[in-house]
Amino acid sequence: xxxxxxxxxxxxxxxxxxxxxxxxxxxxxxxxxxxxxxxxxxxxxxxxxxxxxxxxxxxxxxxxxxxxxxxxxxxxxxxxxxxxxxxxxxxxxxxxxxxxxxxxxxxxxxxxxxxxxxxxxxxxxxxxxxxxxxxxxxxxxxxxxxxxxxxxxxxxxxxxxxx
Amino acid sequence: xxxxxxxxxxxxxxxxxxxxxxxxxxxxxxxxxxxxxxxxxxxxxxxxxxxxxxxxxxxxxxxxxxxxxxxxxxxxxxxxxxxxxxxxxxxxxxxxxxxxxxxxxxxxxxxxxxxxxxxxxxxxxxxxxxxxxxxxxxxxxxxxxxxxxxxxxxxxxxxxxxxxxxxxxxxxxxxxxxxxxxxxxxxxxxxxxxxxxxxxxxxxxxxxxxxxxxxxxxxxxxxxxxxxxxxxxxxxxxxxxxxxxxxxxxxxxxxxxxxxxxxxxxxxxxxxxxxxxxxxxxxxxxxxxxxxxxxxxxxxxxxxxxxxxxxxxxxxxxxxxxxxxxxxxxxxxxxxxxxxxxxxxxxxxxxxxxxxxxxxxxxxxxxxxxxxxxxxxxxxxxxxxxxxxxxxxxxxxxxxxxxxxxxxxxxxxxxxxxxxxxxxxxxxxxxxxxxxxxxxxxxxxxxxxxxxxxxxxxxxxxxxxxxxxxxxxxxxxxxxxxxxxxxxxxxxxxxxxxxxxxxxxxxxxxxxxxxxxxxxxxxxxxxxxxxxxxxxxxxxxxxxxxxxxxxxxxxxxxxxxxx
Numbered sequence: 001x002x003x004x005x006x007x008x009x010x011x012x013x014x015x016x017x018x019x020x021x022x023x024x025x026x027x028x029x030x031x032x033x034x035x036x037x038x039x040x041x042x043x044x045x046x047x048x049x050x051x052x053x054x055x056x057x058x059x060x061x062x063x064x065x066x067x068x069x070x071x072x073x074x075x076x077x078x079x080x081x082x083x084x085x086x087x088x089x090x091x092x093x094x095x096x097x098x099x100x101x102x103x104x105x106x107x108x109x110x111x112x113x114x115x116x117x118x119x120x121x122x123x124x125x126x127x128x129x130x131x132x133x134x135x136x137x138x139x140x141x142x143x144x145x146x147x148x149x150x151x152x153x154x155x156x157x158x159x160x161x162x163x
Numbered sequence: 164x165x166x167x168x169x170x171x172x173x174x175x176x177x178x179x180x181x182x183x184x185x186x187x188x189x190x191x192x193x194x195x196x197x198x199x200x201x202x203x204x205x206x207x208x209x210x211x212x213x214x215x216x217x218x219x220x221x222x223x224x225x226x227x228x229x230x231x232x233x234x235x236x237x238x239x240x241x242x243x244x245x246x247x248x249x250x251x252x253x254x255x256x257x258x259x260x261x262x263x264x265x266x267x268x269x270x271x272x273x274x275x276x277x278x279x280x281x282x283x284x285x286x287x288x289x290x291x292x293x294x295x296x297x298x299x300x301x302x303x304x305x306x307x308x309x310x311x312x313x314x315x316x317x318x319x320x321x322x323x324x325x326x327x328x329x330x331x332x333x334x335x336x337x338x339x340x341x342x343x344x345x346x347x348x349x350x351x352x353x354x355x356x357x358x359x360x361x362x363x364x365x366x367x368x369x370x371x372x373x374x375x376x377x378x379x380x381x382x383x384x385x386x387x388x389x390x391x392x393x394x395x396x397x398x399x400x401x402x403x404x405x406x407x408x409x410x411x412x413x414x415x416x417x418x419x420x421x422x423x424x425x426x427x428x429x430x431x432x433x434x435x436x437x438x439x440x441x442x443x444x445x446x447x448x449x450x451x452x453x454x455x456x457x458x459x460x461x462x463x464x465x466x467x468x469x470x471x472x473x474x475x476x477x478x479x480x481x482x483x484x485x486x487x488x489x490x491x492x493x494x495x496x497x498x499x500x501x502x503x504x505x506x507x508x509x510x511x512x513x514x515x516x517x518x519x520x521x522x523x524x525x526x527x528x529x530x531x532x533x534x535x536x537x538x539x540x541x542x543x544x545x546x547x548x549x550x551x552x553x554x555x556x557x558x559x560x561x562x563x564x565x566x567x568x569x570x571x572x573x574x575x576x577x578x579x580x581x582x583x584x585x586x587x588x589x590x591x592x593x594x595x596x597x598x599x600x601x602x603x604x605x606x607x608x609x610x611x612x613x614x615x616x617x618x619x620x621x622x623x624x625x626x627x628x629x630x631x632x633x634x635x636x637x638x639x640x641x642x643x644x645x646x647x648x649x650x651x652x653x654x655x656x657x658x659x660x661x662x663x664x665x666x667x668x669x670x671x672x673x674x675x676x677x678x679x680x681x682x683x684x685x686x687x688x689x690x691x692x693x694x695x696x697x698x699x700x701x702x703x704x705x706x707x708x709x710x711x712x713x714x715x716x717x718x719x720x721x722x723x724x725x726x
Contacts, residue, residue, distance in 0.1 A: 011345065015294075019286060026287040056472065063469035069291050069311060072345045 003032070004058045005084055005155050008047040008065055009073040012038055016070045020047060023068065029053065029061050033086070033152030044072060048084075048154045077157050084155035088133050090124045093144035103143060110136050121146055170298030171196040171329040173337075174262070175204040177305035180337060183233050185209055185594055186262075187220040191237025192277060194264030196329035198235075209594065209623050212615040214241050216587035218248020219613065222257045222319075223588030226574050227549060228595040229382070231258040231312040231320070238264045239277030242323070243284065247581060249319045250288035254578025255403065256380060258317035260308050267327040268296055282323050290318030294325070298333035307341045315348025316467040317380060350468075352488045356481045360438065360462045361495060363479055367436030367460065369509045370396045373419070375448075376403030376577070377441015377465060377485050384408070384570035386489035387440065393496050395503040396438070397513045399427040401448040403577040404441070406567030416517060417566075420448040421713045422559035426520040428711065428719040430513055436460040441485045443467075444474040445578070446715075454718035464488050525725035527707050530680060533557075533632065536701055537564035539680060540602070540630060543687045548572065548600040549592050553585040553609030556638035559709040561604045583612030589627040590620050600691050601627040607657055608637040617670035620696040628690035629667075629698040634705040635659050642708050646723075659702075667698035676700045 010016045017036060024031050032050040039046050051061060058076065065074040077084070094100050103122050107114050112126030126136065130153065137145070168176075174197060178186070185207040190198040201208055211217040214236040221232030236245045242263040252259045266275040282292050291311045293304050301324070308320040364370050378387055387407060391398050391414050398408045399416045402423075408415050417424035419431045431437075439461055442448070449455040456475050463470070463477040464485050471480040481488050526534045537560055544550075546568045552558040552575040567573040574592070576584035589603040603610075610631055620627060634641075641655040667674030672695050677683040683701065690697035710725040 015282065018283070022286050060469070060473060063471075063473075067467065067469045069343060069346045 001052055001054055002058065003050065003052050003079070005077040005079060005082060005153065006049045006051065006062065006065065007075045007077055007155060007157075008049065008071055009039065009044050010047060010071050012043055012045045013070070016045070017047070019068065019070055020049075020065065023064055024061075027060070027064055029057065033150075035152040035154045037154075048152070050153050075157070077155055082155050082157045084129065084153050085127050086130060086133060086150055086153045087125070087127050088148065088150040090137070090140055090145055091121050091147040092124060092140050093146050094119060094121055095143070099143055103140070106136070106139055112136070167332055167334055169196065169200075169330055169332050170301050170324070171200040173298060173301045173333070173335045174305065174324070174329070175200045175206065177302045177337060178206060178233065179204060181305065181309045182230070185224075186233040186235050187211055187217040187224070187591065188235030189214055189217060189237070189241065190235070191241050191264065193238035193266060193326045194235060194241070194262075194329070196326065197262070197264065197324070209619060209625075211587070212618050213613070214244035215248050215583065216613050216616045216619070218245045218259070218261060219251065219581075219584050219587035220591035220594070220619075221259050221261070222248060222252045222584070223551060223574065223591030224595045225252070225258040225317070225591075226255075226588075227592040229258070229313070229380070231260045231309055232591055233260050233262065236261070236263050237277065238266055238281070239279045241277075242279055242281035246281075246285060246288065249285055249321060251576050251579045251581040251584055252319040253288045253290065255576065256317050256376065257319070258312040259319040260312050261319060261321045263321065263323045264329070265294065265323045265325040268325045269327070271325065281321065285321050288319070289321045292321040292323065294323040295328055296325070298328050298331050299335060301328070302335055302337045303341060306338055307343065310341055311343075311346065350483050352483045352491050353481050354491060356479055357488060357492050357495065359479045360464075360481055361492065363436055363460060363462055364394060364396070364438060369433060369435045370394070371431060371434035371437050372396050372398045373431070373437050373439040373442060374398055374400045374404040374407040375440060375442025376401065376407075378404055378407035379571050380441065381466070381484055381486040382571065383440070383486035383489050386486060386493055388412070389493045390438075390489060390496065393493070393503070395505050395507070395510055397430065397510070399423075399431055401442050401445065401577075402562055402575070403445075405562055405575075406570055406573035409568050409570060410566035411568050416513070418562050419719060421450075421715070422562060422709050422711065423713070423719070424520070424563060425524055425711045425722065425724060426517045428713065428722050429520075430516055432718070432720050434459060436462070438462045438464070440464045440489070441466070443470045447577075449475070450713055450718040451716065454720070527704065529704055531678070531701065531703050533560040533703065533707055533709075534564040535680065536632065536683060536703070537561060537604070539683055540604070540687060541565050543684055543691075544602065545600060548602060549574070549589075549596060550602050550604060551575065551585040551589040551592060552604045553606050554580045554582045555606040555609055556634070556642065556707075556709050557604055557606040557609075557632040559639075560632070563709070565604065582609040584609075586610060586613050586627075586629060587616045587619075590616055590625045593625040593627050597625075603627060603629050605629050605631045606638060607631060607633045607635065607663075610663075611657070614666065617667065617672050617696055617698075621671045626693055626696050628687070629696065630687075631663055631698055631700050633663065633700055633702050634707065635702070636705050638705065639709070641705070645708070646712070647714075663698050663700040667696070670696075672696040672698060674698050674700065676702070678702060
């Protein structure tokens, strides 16, 4: 099983997100994460979908997505040659006064920002790879994670090297 | 063209511009503006008694004419009734444009009377769908709809038009061309892969050609025949591909699959290389995927790149319109002066197996056995006649015992397996080809589902023959209950209800009961000469099974034969 990042350029029209996600459902594929937003050209949106499957399944997903009339371009990104990040927010429990300082220290170690520091909790915002997010999550567990929200991965492939 | 008019008028003009001469449909509240403009247009309306039949008629029309058939339905139940027909067309890659009325834009999402989210419901069953929100979008979306429905791998397109979009005035431009950056129906023939395919075919010892529905869709009959004859390769087909190759040709082995010909299934499993053309390797055709591809090199030609590697692993993939690819293959073979002799060991073996099974397959002993009545039909029908089928035992008997001589004259709901498809599809086929006889090979269970299309056939002057193989039961289910459920028979007994002769007559059609070969021949001839639809009720032995039979989830090798 492999993890794949798919970058899908679609027309920026209502109903297309539905069609894309419906395709995953009706073809028995899985969506691991999804993020959507408008591109540099407002006529188009880019969906970044991560999925897990064997090579054959992922090839099929790409082909089936490509076949959709509303998709302009479907690319499977090279995971080793792409910048991929996810935004995550944690609401972390503050039980004792020194927690607050420790959480701040941990956050800055991960280049994360803190918001809404209260007596009971702090919100930590970080942009990182899924791997880094898991690592932070492990460390934050000792304080207690009250809530967590993540956006799903977005990604761009690096430019080819010039020869 | 620039003009102020209402959306519904623009719709009719756009349809006329696409060459539409007839639509199959049924009016209701949300499509009345369309119907009012249909009244004023030159397009013929063919009224159905249930929207499902409108979709099947459009489907039959589309498969025969290779131009999208058009069906109209109102919102809500009208639209949901179309759904089975749309899904059937999608499963069999049939070109269709379905136009539904929808509640006015401001009422959408308010659970209005006869509102259904048909775009949402139909999504996985369409090639494309669109709901215009302004009248000005109509001409372009009609143009796009037809282009999408009929190009590449054909399929159904759904246009869902809110009532106010039909009623409101707009200023219209009718485009001659449309641009769709995400739609590339054609790719240039892949010449290097075609070269490789030829090499593989020439170096294999036991090659076979598997022709699928794609050969029929792209009318690649002549090219297929040239290749088979030049290389002396035997041809099997999928059920959808039945009649892609003349079934009286010496190289024809007939369909493979669950109810394939014994010789076709046997030789398919012995082959070492297959040229598979325009097929999606349905489980009904190939049995288990793993077993099918064992010791078999697969050359897969298809217009749809997503079909390559979906069900089977291929050695060579040739993406592109199969007719274009086969043409190039023919040219290359001519250039290489390639011609194989017919005395190679494989072909001699093929002929032995074929001769053996054609002589020794045990058939039902009764006078009105399925093989006998279907061979009689073949004998009496002119070869250019178009045949449709319903779904069930009669369909598989048709596959086994009705030989298609003129390619592209046999159509069936092979993918979705929709009972009730054959009769309305035959009416649609008749609308497309009024010059040839059209016959629906039917079973009683299937015919029950859309028999009210007799009204359309009679009143719209679209006479077809319903060749009703009547076993008083849901015969295929009965066969499975006999075979797999220790004869616990439930839910299959249809008794002899209705009386099909009286039913036909009550609609103003001709009803004939045929209980002997003699009566059957007379009945078919009477149907061919009739100005109205003819239902030939042919009672048969309800216990007759369809054999050979490859049980679901098993391989073609494990075919059950008549004992």
